[in-house]
Amino acid sequence: MVTETRHPLLSVVVPVHGVQAHLHQCLDSILDGLDAADAADVELIAVDDASPDRCGELLRAYAARRPAVRTVTLPSNVGLGLARNAGLDEATGRYVWFVDSDDWLPPGSLAAVLRRLRADEPDVLLLDHLRVHHDGRLETDASSPLLRGVDGCVRLADRPQLLRVQHTAWNKVVRRPFLTELGLRFHPGWYEDIPFSHPLLIAAERIAVLDQVCYRYRQGRPGAITSTRSDRHLDAFDQYDRLFGWLAAARPGDARLHAELFALMVSHLLVVVGNDHRMPPELRRAFFRRVAGHYRRYRPAGGYPRPGGVGGLKHRLVAANSYPAYAALRAAHRIAGRLRPAHPVVVEPVSAGPAAVPAAAPGVLAGRR
Structure with a gap:
């Protein structure tokens, strides 16, 4: 049995x-x-x-x-x-x-x-x-x-x-x-x-x-x-390469999904580059340049849903590969944040x-x- x-x-x-x-x-x-x-x-x-x-x-x-x-x-x-x-x-x-x-x-x-x-x-x-x-x-x-x-x-x-x-x-x-x-x-x-x-x-x-x-x-x-704080945060770029490689193989020609994932990628990488607990200050410029490189590599031909406000401005600075402007915006935003009451x-x-x-x-x- x-x-x-x-x-x-x-x-x-x-x-x-x-x-x-x-x-x-x-x-x-x-x-x-x-x-x-x-x-x-x-x-x-x-x-x-x-x-x-x-x-x-x-x-x-x-x-x-x-x-x-x-x-x-x-x-x-x-x-x-x-x-x-x-x-x-x-x-x-x-x-x-x-x-x-x-x-x-x-x-x-x-x-x-x-x-x-x-x-x-x-x-x-x-x-x-x-x-x-x-x-x-x-x-x-x-x-x-x-x-x-x-x-x-x-x-x-x-x-x-x-x-x-x-x-x-x-x-x-x-x-x-x-x-x-x-x-x-x-x-x-x-x-x-x-x-x-x-x-x-x-x-x-x-x-x-x-x-x-x-x-x-x-x-x-x-x-x-x-x-x-570590240079291992650079691993994020390889992981996004894998994601977009999977998308190209599994959903070729899906412009909507590509655009949505692209917007999420840029916003996420901007979180990492701006986070003092993760990003060593001496690597921030190089990381930003890598974000700009991924922006150029994966930007959808038909555009994408760019966020509004300060987030959207950061997206535009990545598109222009303008680290000095990004650094100035980040500094101003941090000063403003310190002046706001805590949650x-x-x-x-x-x-x-x-x-x-x-x-x-x-x-x-x-x-x-």
């Missing part, structure tokens, strides 16, 4: 490196509070990416106590994207969710995700999140309102604004056979989410939205990419449901990855 092996509905892949202070909070937030049926439908795959601290030891002890946890130990550090690939290779669930090990899930998030996966059976399930600052302040993402009012499953053609939702892997739960069909993997280098997240939404036939805060995104952790603290909502999510504060989009 042959017994059919039952696979879980969801595999949660957690790459781990240098986060021993936050590791247990992350893992507990995934597994705690599930009823027996939900617990049986979840596996957690933690990937020790040659962590230099005690993470490997902590993972082994944790897995010994929790049968739903499997560990993968990498002999050398490969980076976030390739560590996710290693976890994906071990996943057996119908869906996969990539959760970063310095972040965590609010109570009830995983149960809500499982309910939506069972009900809608999407290719991609989009989730809302909150940013958590070191002082405990909570902040919504400027793209969060784009998740409102989506019932059932849609295609990107029905809701094109979904392409502008934060382009990270952790706010998307993906059907694993769909990933296999697309042949999508994470590439090495920083900003590995760029050529992964956009193709998911473009290719999906069934996109569902869980308009609920299901993820807490930690801000300002020492060692995080978004808090590290008020956002009080943590009592409920994690959609009605409790505060409105997006102006300018939050500037903090995108």
Whole structure:
């Protein structure tokens, strides 16, 4: 008699490196509070990416106590994207969710995700999140309102604004056979989410939205990419080359998508070049020149939806490859910003449901990855 092996509905892949202070909070937030049926439908795959601290030891002890946890130990550090690939290779669930090990899930998030996966059976399930600052302040993402009012499953053609939702892997739960069909993997280098997240939404036939805060995104952790000054931020250009290469092969001649992705690329690269926490001052001019090069390389022949206001002015300065004017504008904008009153603290909502999510504060989009 042959017994059919039952696979879980969801595999949660957690790459781990240098986060021993936050590791247990992350893992507990995934597994705690599930009823027996939900617990049986979840596996957690933690990937020790040659962590230099005690993470490997902590993972082994944790897995010994929790049968739903499997560990993968990498002999050398490969980076976030390739560590996710290693976890994906071990996943057996119908869906996969990539959760970063310095972040965590609010109570009830995983149960809500499982309910939506069972009900809608999407290719991609989009989730809302909150940013958590070191002082405990909570902040919504400027793209969060784009998740409102989506019932059932849609295609990107029905809701094109979904392409502008934060382009990270952790706010998307993906059907694993769909990933296999697309042949999508994470590439090495920083900003590995760029050529992964956009193709998911473009290719999906069934996109569902869980308009609920299901993820807490930690801000300002020492060692995080978004808090590290490095020339590795230049990796973003290779990742955008991969994205536009995929687009040319998968959607040749799609001028609308090309224009939309181009606008997102320029705005994102301008965020990186202007961010003091990421960009070493001595590299800012060279990075700006690279942005101008990508602008010329990928600019749509029929134009694109350039933003208004100061953002649109920065786009025009990139088009002109005018770093001195950009630097002057940036300095003036920073002085004006220091003169404005600080945004008020956002009080943590009592409920994690959609009605409790505060409105997006102006300018939050500037903090995108």
